[in-house]
Amino acid sequence: xxLPMTANEPVHCRPEAYYYFADxxxxxxxxxxxxxxxxxxxxxxxDDVDPERIESYIQGLSGLVAAAVPGNQPSDILEAxxxxxxxxxxxxxxxxxxxxxxxxxxxxxxxMRRGLPxxxxxxxxxxxxxxxxxxxxxxxxxxxxxxxxxxxxxxIVDPYHGGEMLSRDQVFERLEQVAQQxxxxxxxxxxxxxxxxxxxxxxxxxxxxxxxxxxxxxLAAMNELLDVLRQxxx
Numbered sequence: 511x512x513l514p515m516t517a518n519e520p521v522h523c524r525p526e527a528y529y530y531f532a533d534x535x536x537x538x539x540x541x542x543x544x545x546x547x548x549x550x551x552x553x554x555x556x557d558d559v560d561p562e563r564i565e566s567y568i569q570g571l572s573g574l575v576a577a578a579v580p581g582n583q584p585s586d587i588l589e590a591x592x593x594x595x596x597x598x599x600x601x602x603x604x605x606x607x608x609x610x611x612x613x614x615x616x617x618x619x620x621x622m623r624r625g626l627p628x629x630x631x632x633x634x635x636x637x638x639x640x641x642x643x644x645x646x647x648x649x650x651x652x653x654x655x656x657x658x659x660x661x662x663x664x665x666i667v668d669p670y671h672g673g674e675m676l677s678r679d680q681v682f683e684r685l686e687q688v689a690q691q692x693x694x695x696x697x698x699x700x701x702x703x704x705x706x707x708x709x710x711x712x713x714x715x716x717x718x719x720x721x722x723x724x725x726x727x728x729l730a731a732m733n734e735l736l737d738v739l740r741q742x743x744x
Contacts, residue, residue, distance in 0.1 A: 518532075520731070520734050521730070521734065522727050522728075522730035522731040522733075522734055523554050523730075523731035523732075523734045523735060524553060524554045524731070526553055527550055527551070527552075527553035527554040527731075527735075528554075528734060528735065528738070530546075530549075530550045530553055530561065531547055531550030531551065531553075531735055531738060532738050532742070534546045534547040534550060535547075535738065535739070535742035536742075538705045538706060538709070539704075539705055540705075541635060541636055541639050542565075542636075543705065544632060544635070544636075544705045544708060544709070545564075545565065545568065545616070545632060545636045546561060546565075547705070547709050548616045548629070548632045548709065548712060549561045549564055549616050549617065550735075551614070551615070551709070551712060551713060551716070551732075551735060552614075552615035552616055552617050552618065554728070554731050554732075554735075555611060555615060555728070556615055556617055556618065559617050564616065564617055564620065567620060568620075568633070568636045568637055568640065569640055571594060571595070571599070571637045571640075572636075572637050572638075572639075572640025572641045573640075573641075574594045574598070575587065575590045575591050575593075575594045575637060575638070575640075575641035576590075576641050576642070578590040578593055578594060579641070583660075583661050584642075584643060584644075584658070584659060584660040584661055585660045585661060585662070587638070587641050587642050587643050588638075588643065588658055588660060588665065590641070591634075591637065591638050591641060591643065591673075592673045594637075595633075595634065595637065595669075595673060596672045596673040599623055600623050601619075601623050601624075601625075601630060601633070601669065601672075601673075602623065602624055602670070602671075602672055603624065603625065603626070603627065603630065603669075603670035603671065604622070604624035604625055604626070607624075608626070609719060609722075611716060611719055611720075612625075613625045613626040613629060614626055614628075614629055614712060614715055614716050614719075615629070616629060616632060616633065619633065620633065626654075626670070626715065627653055627654040627655065627668070627669065627670040628654040628708070628711060628712050628715065629712070630669035630670055631647055631654050631655070631656045631669050632708075632712075633669075634656055634667070634669045634673075635647070635656060638658065643658055643659065644658070644659035645657070645658050645659070646702040647702055647703050647708050648666060648681075648700050648701075648702065649701055649702065649703035649707060649708075649711065650681070650685055650699055650700055651685065651689065651693075651699065652685060652688040652689050653668075653670070653684060653685055653688045654670075654711065655667065655668050655669075655676075655681065655700075656669060657700075657702070666678070666681050666700070668684070678695075678700070681700065682695050682699075685699070706739060709739055710736070710739060713732050713735055713736055713739070716728075716732050717729055717732045717733070717736075720732065
């Protein structure tokens, strides 16, 4: 049995992770809040995480994108974003070690240049919006994606697969490959999540992993963060 969490005090989660995460709830609706909450999740497991240094690194990537933009349209920024993240930096999905907790931690993914779809999506959104784009998540079952606002409409992008741009039909084909079954092609499957839902899914991935590996203290720590998210997220 796990000990109950006392009011505003973590029992299992590292205090620095818990309190940093809780501090982000009032601004979770912003991209900065989303990024910081993601960093907070990682602080339970990783030593010496410096959130300001991570944000500075993200801003540096945004600056590289801005410097590489060939024109002044959103599609031009999108082209530069892909050049920086996927050609220069080689961000990709971690197919060799997909089921590893490091893939869910933004600081580790920035170092490895490999991660899960949802973590790569956080980085993609933070870097792209820092360069002037409007980016939302796509909370599709089994495979998290993003969509980017261009002058011709929303473009769905798969950061896990090197920033591949997909049509609606291609998205459903990919989701069916992941699910290994046919899906009803309803628009709500491609809905954008709130940032609270985004972080809920990020933590949910870790909860499933920790449960499968028998890491019950880490599982309890994620439950504590979920309690914060449920009570205060927006």
